Amino acid sequence: MMNPTNKNRILIWIIVILVATNLSTIGSFYYHRITELKTTTPKQEEQTTLPGEQRTRFFRDELNLSNEQIDQFRDINRTFNRTARNIEADLARLRKELIDELGTQNPDNNKLDKLAIEIGENHRKLKQVTTTFYLDMKAICNTGQQEKLHEIFQSMLNKDNQVNLPRPGNQGGRWRNP
Secondary structure, three states: OOOHHHHHHHHHHHHHHHHHHHHHHHHHHHHHHHHHHHHHHHHHHHHHEOOHHHHHHHHHHHHOOOHHHHHHHHHHHHHHHHHHHHHHHHHHHHHHHHHHHHOOOOOOHHHHHHHHHHHHHHHHHHHHHHHHHHHHHHHOOOHHHHHHHHHHHHHOEOOOOOEOEEOOOOOOOEEEOO
16 A cells, blocks of 8 residues: 555645646747747748749749840839839828727717728739730730740749739839738
């Protein structure tokens, strides 16, 4: 028979081992979660970052653009960037207004509805600008280049079927989700 003191010691050691195992598991889980987030973010950043000068090089190389096509691409890209930048700035302002209104004591539903409509309208405009960018690019390409352009846009679709295109302006040339 086991003496109660030894039995208590064994139970205490079992509890200590179980607690240590649980803490170790939880700690490991959080460590790997944080590590995963740190490594995922740079990988996503690498995948979605394409500096402005590399953007031209990317399309030139992928589509085998001629010098004349490269000049046309630059014009198309500048127009897209200028227009999209204005729309995105307006979207940012509208989103802030929406959040500010939601944060008030008694949010005005009419104002929220109007802001939601304006945000939707700006998203529509951004999609139209993106479509124009694609069609303008397609217009300067030959048949083979058009097929490759379509493949490039297909590969840029994210899980929500939104096309990631060059960000406007001098913002590091990042690709964005319109």
